Amino acid sequence: MDTTPSRDWDDAFANMAHVPGSAQLPSKWAARAAAYRESGLRIEQDVPYGDHPRERFDIVWPDSTPKGLAVFVHGGYWMRLDRSYWTDLAEGARACGWAVCLPSYTLAPEVRISQMTRQIGKAVTAAAARVAGPLRLAGHSAGGHLVSRMICTDTPLAGDLVGRIDHTLSISGLHDLRPLLHTEMNKTLHLDLAEAAAESAVLHRPAGNRRLTAWVGGGERPEFIRQAQIIAQIWEGLDADTNCIVEGLHNHFTVIEGLRAVDSAITKAFIEK
Numbered sequence: 001m002d003t004t005p006s007r008d009w010d011d012a013f014a015n016m017a018h019v020p021g022s023a024q025l026p027s028k029w030a031a032r033a034a035a036y037r038e039s040g041l042r043i044e045q046d047v048p049y050g051d052h053p054r055e056r057f058d059i060v061w062p063d064s065t066p067k068g069l070a071v072f073v074h075g076g077y078w079m080r081l082d083r084s085y086w087t088d089l090a091e092g093a094r095a096c097g098w099a100v101c102l103p104s105y106t107l108a109p110e111v112r113i114s115q116m117t118r119q120i121g122k123a124v125t126a127a128a129a130r131v132a133g134p135l136r137l138a139g140h141s142a143g144g145h146l147v148s149r150m151i152c153t154d155t156p157l158a159g160d161l162v163g164r165i166d167h168t169l170s171i172s173g174l175h176d177l178r179p180l181l182h183t184e185m186n187k188t189l190h191l192d193l194a195e196a197a198a199e200s201a202v203l204h205r206p207a208g209n210r211r212l213t214a215w216v217g218g219g220e221r222p223e224f225i226r227q228a229q230i231i232a233q234i235w236e237g238l239d240a241d242t243n244c245i246v247e248g249l250h251n252h253f254t255v256i257e258g259l260r261a262v263d264s265a266i267t268k269a270f271i272e273k
Helices: 022-037 087-095 113-128 142-149 159-164 178-182 193-198 222-236 254-260 265-271
Strands: 043-048 056-060 069-073 099-103 135-140 165-171 211-217 241-247
Touching: 022 087, 056 087, 056 113, 069 087, 069 113, 069 142, 087 099, 087 254, 087 265, 099 113, 113 135, 113 142, 113 159, 113 193, 135 142, 135 254, 135 265, 142 165, 159 165, 165 265, 178 193, 211 222, 211 254, 211 265, 222 241, 241 265, 254 265
Parallel strands: 069 099, 069 135, 135 165, 165 211, 211 241
Antiparallel strands: 043 056, 056 099
């Protein structure tokens, strides 16, 4: 039986190769996030949720008693970046009265993706103990995968905590990990078929509150649009309240920019009913 992939899966996931000037983006993100942290807002940094040096989160606090806790999990294909690149993305939700948690997690190849899922479960649990009220989860790219896994039936979260989650926003999220088996990045991720299937939200049933929005840019790689569509379609068939939003011509990186603004469509989707 021929198991040779029928398409170029490396190109299917190659976001930076298809966005001009993308090599300069990480330094831009880091500088913008650092300036935000120095802006005088109340930001609690390096809060531990475990023993590993990367098991830390920051909380950006609103000006008054929080309406609840909004969590944003960063992307980077489970191999790159950390929370410090994205602090300013908290501003939209913070200005609307939410406390915003930004966790880091251990990256591949030091740990497997299944361990990252458990780490985000620990981070959400620890942060939720500090903030009363409802929970909103959002994540970008690999982070979209990780927050989607929080509302699967095998979630690492306790049942009462799952009950507090009233909306999950997966932005350019990866919900079917099996194609990654055919990529060069799997030399770092070390996925096998069993783990790829176990970590694919589309192969699980949703748990707890079943409201999920899959958000993706219309200018992204077609695979990311497919990944957004399939979780919305499959979970709708499992009686979840799902929505798939393909926003304009945004690419994989501009699609999250709106989280910095109070009145953007993506911020409203994140923290409004």
